[in-house]
Amino acid sequence: MWTECDGMGEWCDFPAGKRPSIPVSLPGAHAPWPPVWEGRAMTSAADLVTARLRLRAPEPADVAAYHRLWTSADVRRHLGGPVAADRLPAYERSLATTPHLFSVVTADDGVMIGSVVIDPGSRFEARRELSYQFLPEHWGRGYAREAVRALLAWAFTAVPSPDPSIIAVTQVANTRSRGLLESLGMRRVETFEEFGEPQAMYALTAPDLRG
Numbered sequence: 574m575w576t577e578c579d580g581m582g583e584w585c586d587f588p589a590g591k592r593p594s595i596p597v598s599l600p601g602a603h604a605p606w607p608p609v610w611e612g613r614a615m616t617s618a619a620d621l622v623t624a625r626l627r628l629r630a631p632e633p634a635d636v637a638a639y640h641r642l643w644t645s646a647d648v649r650r651h652l653g654g655p656v657a658a659d660r661l662p663a664y665e666r667s668l669a670t671t672p673h674l675f676s677v678v679t680a681d682d683g684v685m686i687g688s689v690v691i692d693p694g695s696r697f698e699a700r701r702e703l704s705y706q707f708l709p710e711h712w713g714r715g716y717a718r719e720a721v722r723a724l725l726a727w728a729f730t731a732v733p734s735p736d737p738s739i740i741a742v743t744q745v746a747n748t749r750s751r752g753l754l755e756s757l758g759m760r761r762v763e764t765f766e767e768f769g770e771p772q773a774m775y776a777l778t779a780p781d782l783r784g
């Protein structure tokens with residue numbers, strides 16, 4: 574259970590009643606975790622389990638792995654480059670306020686390997702939009718596909734939308750990302766230029782999600 578251990582925004586985990594040696598600092602002193610929005614947690618309360626993985630709401634101990642995701646040149650190659658240091662606090666705060674954001678951890682040892690999210694009302698006509706990022710040392714093992722598939726299967730019913738499809742937008746040059754989307758049955762529905770790069774929009778409806 575997470576609890577505020579010093580009243581100043583330091584969050585501590587007390588499994589089996591033990592105080593950890595290094596409390597993790599999270600943004601928003603005195604904010605409840607997960608944050609509450611209109612009576613519901615903004616981060617997903619859902620806990621999704623696959624053969625090898627667990628998808629759960631971000632926890633304070635995940636912050637270091639998120640920093641690696643945000644500052645890795647490999648992860649950010651097709652996402653506009655590493656996040657600048659002065660923007661990292663805002664990114665940290667977003668962990669506590671982004672709906673349907675999941676940390677992806679290994680089921681056996683709980684190591685965080687990446688993150689997946691469904692934006693319930695994207696800038697693309699408020700359609701549900703999927704995004705994902707994994708740490709490079711975990712690429713090439715099918716973890717992203719396994720996690721994203723579980724997220725999509727869950728989101729089609731758990732994240733309501735008037736549009737039956739879920740979309741994803743990725744740079745055309747991001748061949749790994751496009752391969753992942755296509756392997757799940759997503760179809761390319763549009764190509765456009767943004768941030769000086771050709772972007773591909775993919776869409777999927779529930780019956781077309783591949784196993």
Ligand SMILES: CC(C)(COP(=O)(O)OP(=O)(O)OC[C@H]1O[C@@H](n2cnc3c(N)ncnc32)[C@H](O)[C@@H]1OP(=O)(O)O)[C@@H](O)C(=O)NCCC(=O)NCCS
Binds near residue numbers: 648651718749
């Ligand atoms: C996009 C990204 C998630 C893809 O990661 P990935 O590990 O290549 O994706 P997958 O989970 O589909 O894995 C596929 C690979 O795992 C291999 N694999 C190994 N075991 C597997 C298994 N049990 N099941 C499926 N695939 C398996 C596949 O053969 C394939 O290998 P290949 O890359 O040599 O062809 C990753 O590159 C990333 O995080 N990029 C940075 C962030 C980003 O660009 N996000 C997109 C914008 S939303």
